[in-house]
Amino acid sequence: MSDELRRFKAEIFQALAHPTRIAVVEALRNGELSAGQLIEQLGLEQANASQHFTVLRSKSVVVSRKKGNQVFYSLRDPVLIEVLDILKRYFYAHLSQTMSMMKEIRMEKAVSKK
Secondary structure, X not given: OOHHHHHHHHHHHHHOOOHHHHHHHHHHHHOOEEHHHHHXXXXXXXXXXXXXXXXXHXXXXXXXXXXXXXXXXXXXXXXXXXXXXXXXXHHHHHHHHHHHHHHHHHHHHHHHHO
16 A cells, blocks of 8 residues: 555545544435534534634545535545445444453452352
8 A cells, every 4th residue: 555545545644544534424424504504403503613614624534615605515426425434444343342252241240259
């Protein structure tokens, strides 16, 4: 794998390195939304949202278009949703393993108390 490709991947992960930015990307799963809709839907402060939109735009995660006085955002490439879905499956697999280990530990403690 080339260093250029690794840098590209790192930049995408940097852009997604904040829960709010991931929430924005997930909100755009079904298509374009205005900045106002995103702010309302996610319960964001306008100034804070603008900073996150700027990061996502600068890393080419989202694209924007202006219509009148509104700015609309959409995903540059919806395949990013697949990446987030894979990360969700990874999370649940890890959580499941952790839960299994905790159950095993509890059972061992119960047996040792007898």
